[in-house]
Amino acid sequence: MNPPATAPDHAIVVEDLSRHYGPFRAVDRVSFHVERGEIFGWLGANGAGKSTTIRMLCGLLQPTSGDATVAGHRISRDPEGVKRSIGYMSQKFSLYLDLTVEANMEFFGGAYGIPRRPLRHRMEEIVGLTGLAEYRGATTGQLPGGIRQRLALGCAMLHRPEILFLDEPTAGVDPVSRRDFWRLIRRLAGEGTTVFVTTHYMDEAEYCARIGLMVDGHLVALDDPAGLKRVHVPGRVLDVRGEGLVAALPTAREVPGVMAAEPFGAGVHVRFDTGTCDDARVLGALREGGARVAGAEPVEATLEDVFLAVVARGKEWE
Amino acid sequence: MRQPVARFFIRVGALAAKEATHIRRDPRVLYLALGMPVVMLLLFGFGVSFDIDRIPLAVVDRDQSEASRRLVADFVASGDFVQGASLASEAEIEPLLRRGGAAAALVIPKGLSRDLARGEDVPVQVVFDGSDGMSTTQALARADAIAQAATMRIRREGGLSAAPPLRVSAWTRFNPTGRSAIYLVPGLMAYVLAMVSVLLTALTVAREWERGSMEQLFATPVGRLEIVVGKLLPYLGLGCLQVLLVLAMGAWVFDVPMRGSLFLLGVVAVLFMLGMLGQGLLVSVVTRNQMVATQGAMMSSMLPSMLLSGFLFPIENMPLPLRTVSAAIPARYFVHALRGILLKGNGIAEIWPDLLALSGFAALVVVVSTVRFQRRLA
Ligand SMILES: Nc1ncnc2c1ncn2[C@@H]1O[C@H](COP(=O)(O)OP(=O)(O)OP(=O)(O)O)[C@@H](O)[C@H]1O
Numbered sequence A: 001m002n003p004p005a006t007a008p009d010h011a012i013v014v015e016d017l018s019r020h021y022g023p024f025r026a027v028d029r030v031s032f033h034v035e036r037g038e039i040f041g042w043l044g045a046n047g048a049g050k051s052t053t054i055r056m057l058c059g060l061l062q063p064t065s066g067d068a069t070v071a072g073h074r075i076s077r078d079p080e081g082v083k084r085s086i087g088y089m090s091q092k093f094s095l096y097l098d099l100t101v102e103a104n105m106e107f108f109g110g111a112y113g114i115p116r117r118p119l120r121h122r123m124e125e126i127v128g129l130t131g132l133a134e135y136r137g138a139t140t141g142q143l144p145g146g147i148r149q150r151l152a153l154g155c156a157m158l159h160r161p162e163i164l165f166l167d168e169p170t171a172g173v174d175p176v177s178r179r180d181f182w183r184l185i186r187r188l189a190g191e192g193t194t195v196f197v198t199t200h201y202m203d204e205a206e207y208c209a210r211i212g213l214m215v216d217g218h219l220v221a222l223d224d225p226a227g228l229k230r231v232h233v234p235g236r237v238l239d240v241r242g243e244g245l246v247a248a249l250p251t252a253r254e255v256p257g258v259m260a261a262e263p264f265g266a267g268v269h270v271r272f273d274t275g276t277c278d279d280a281r282v283l284g285a286l287r288e289g290g291a292r293v294a295g296a297e298p299v300e301a302t303l304e305d306v307f308l309a310v311v312a313r314g315k316e317w318e
Numbered sequence B: 001m002r003q004p005v006a007r008f009f010i011r012v013g014a015l016a017a018k019e020a021t022h023i024r025r026d027p028r029v030l031y032l033a034l035g036m037p038v039v040m041l042l043l044f045g046f047g048v049s050f051d052i053d054r055i056p057l058a059v060v061d062r063d064q065s066e067a068s069r070r071l072v073a074d075f076v077a078s079g080d081f082v083q084g085a086s087l088a089s090e091a092e093i094e095p096l097l098r099r100g101g102a103a104a105a106l107v108i109p110k111g112l113s114r115d116l117a118r119g120e121d122v123p124v125q126v127v128f129d130g131s132d133g134m135s136t137t138q139a140l141a142r143a144d145a146i147a148q149a150a151t152m153r154i155r156r157e158g159g160l161s162a163a164p165p166l167r168v169s170a171w172t173r174f175n176p177t178g179r180s181a182i183y184l185v186p187g188l189m190a191y192v193l194a195m196v197s198v199l200l201t202a203l204t205v206a207r208e209w210e211r212g213s214m215e216q217l218f219a220t221p222v223g224r225l226e227i228v229v230g231k232l233l234p235y236l237g238l239g240c241l242q243v244l245l246v247l248a249m250g251a252w253v254f255d256v257p258m259r260g261s262l263f264l265l266g267v268v269a270v271l272f273m274l275g276m277l278g279q280g281l282l283v284s285v286v287t288r289n290q291m292v293a294t295q296g297a298m299m300s301s302m303l304p305s306m307l308l309s310g311f312l313f314p315i316e317n318m319p320l321p322l323r324t325v326s327a328a329i330p331a332r333y334f335v336h337a338l339r340g341i342l343l344k345g346n347g348i349a350e351i352w353p354d355l356l357a358l359s360g361f362a363a364l365v366v367v368v369s370t371v372r373f374q375r376r377l378a
C-alpha cells in the first residue's frame, strides 16, 4: 500500500494524490507506480480526472494532498526537476500554428536550454524518427492532424526525457495515423523511455503494458490488459449474428450463468460462466426470444467490455 | 555558473525569436504597430482643434501700481488664465516656461499707470509657451479680448473720450507658428507606444493561455523571468521602430523639430515602453482571456495615455481630481519629457524628474508582474 518513494525501477511513484476544486474532488486519493520503460495507460470517461492527474505529475498543478515522485523528483518540492526530466504533450493541441515545423522544434529546443549545435543534431534525429523530413519548412497550421501530433511528440522529446506524458495524443486523428503514432510510441518504450498515456480509444489501450482505470476521480482498477479482462469480464463471450437479436436479449439474460448480454456492432455479445452454461443454451434462449441466429463464435473480451463493466459498477469503489 | 547563464540566454533567445516570428507573420500586429500611428498622426495633426481654459499665467509687473494689479485681475477674472508666479524680470520667463512652471507670461512695462493717465499707447506683452497643449492663436485672441475689455473699463472710469489703447503683443516661444501637430507628435508617440506595448503583450500572453501553448511552455524549464524578458524584447524593438516612424513622419509632414538629444529621447522612450510592457504583463496576470485582456489594456493604458497625459487636453486645465490621477500616469511624464526634448531642446537638467518617474513605474510593474506571473495552472 505504501511503496518506497525511491524504488530504482520505478519511474513514477504516486502516493495518495488528490486534487480538489472547492468541494469537488477531481482526483481523489490515487496511489500507483509506473515501471521504467513501460507504456502505462491511464483510462477513464470524460471528466474522470485523467488530465488533472497528468498535470500534477508534470509539476504544473499543485496537489491538494498527497505527493508523487517522478523521475526521482518530488512534484511538491521540486517541480522544476520534474520538468527537466519529462516531456509533455498536452491534450489541447499546443504547437504554434503560425510557425514552421522547424521553427517549432527550434523554439522548444531553446526552451529546454539546448545549445544551437546539439539542437541541430537532435532535430535531425527527431525528424528521422517521426518521419517529418518532407514537412520541415511547412507552416504547422496547414498540416493534417496526424502529422501535427507527430511534431508535438517530437518537440516533447528534444531534450531526451526519461518519461513522456501524453494526454490523448491521438484524439481526432485518422486510424492509419493512429497506428503509425503507436508504432512510434512502442519503439520509444523499447528504447527505454517510460510512456504515460491517456486515451479514449480502447483498441489503443491494448498496446499498454499496464492500465489504470479512473472513474470520477478514483482509481478503480489497475492491471495488465489480460488481467483486467480476467477479473472484470470473466467467462466466455459469444459473438452472435442474425436478425431480431437485440429484442431477444432479455430472454437470454434469464438463462442461469449468463452474466451479460449487450448489443455489439452488428450483432450481440453474450458473456456467461462456462461452469453453469454453454453455447447451445444461450443460442436456444435467443431463438426462444424471437431471434433468427445466422452464426455464432467465441471472441476475446475487449477492453471496451472491461471499461463498460467497470464504469457500470464504478460507484461500488467509493 | 556559466551553464545556467548560457541556458538563460538560450531560452530568452528562443522566446524572443518565436515572438518576433509571430509579429512578422501577423498582419494585424504590424498594422496596429506601424500603420495606426501614421493614420492617427495624420488624422489628429490635420483635424483636431483645442479649447483653452485656465492657462497658468506668470506675471512680470514692472509698474507695481493700482492699474497694473487691476489688469492682472482682469486676466484672471476671465477664467481663461489663472495667476501663477510673480517674476522680477523678463529673463526669468524662459526658464520658467522650460520647467513647465507656467504656460504663458504677462509682461507689464514700467510706467503703465502714467502712460494710461496721459492717454498714451501702452504696449503689454504676453509670452506663450507654444509647445504646451493649447492653441496659441486662440489664447492670443482671448488675451486681446481681455485687453479690449480693460480699455473700455479705463475709458469709463477715467471719463476719457479718446481711449488710450492697451496694445497686446504676443510672443510665442518654442512653437512660433502655433501649429498643433508639433505638440501632437510627442503625445501621439506616447499614445501609440502605450497601446502597442500594453495591448500586444497582454494579448500575446492571453493568446498563449487560450491556445493552450502556455501550459506546454510551463511544462518546460523556462522560468518566468525568461518568459517576461523574452516577450519584452521583441516588442521593445517594435516600439523603437514606432518611435522612429512617428518622429520621421512628424518631421516630414509637420516640420516637427528635433532640438534635443536623440539619445536622451531613446532613453526616455525605452523607459516608458518598459513600464507599458510591464503593465501589459500585469493585465495578462489578471485575465487569461483575449477579450478581457483587450478591454483591460484599453482601460488601463490607452485611455489614460490619451486623456490624462496632456496629449489632447492640457493637464493644467483639468479639474483637481483628474490632475491628481494624471500624476500616476507614466504617459504624462513621457509626453512632458518628449515635448521638452523635441521642442525646447531640454536636456537631462530639465527632464530628470520625468526620467525618475518613468524608471520608478517601469521597475515597479516589471517586478510586480514577474512576481505575480504564475507558472502553475489554476
Ligand atoms: N480549474 C478547474 N476548476 C474546476 N474544475 C475543474 C478544473 N479543471 C478540471 N476540473 C474538473 O475536474 C474534472 C476532471 O477534469 P480532467 O480534465 O482531469 O478530466 P479528464 O479525465 O481529462 O477528461 P477529458 O477526457 O474530458 O479530457 C472535470 O469534471 C473538470 O470539470
Ligand SMILES: [Mg+2]
Pocket: A050, A051, A052, A091, A167
Ligand atoms: Mg483530459
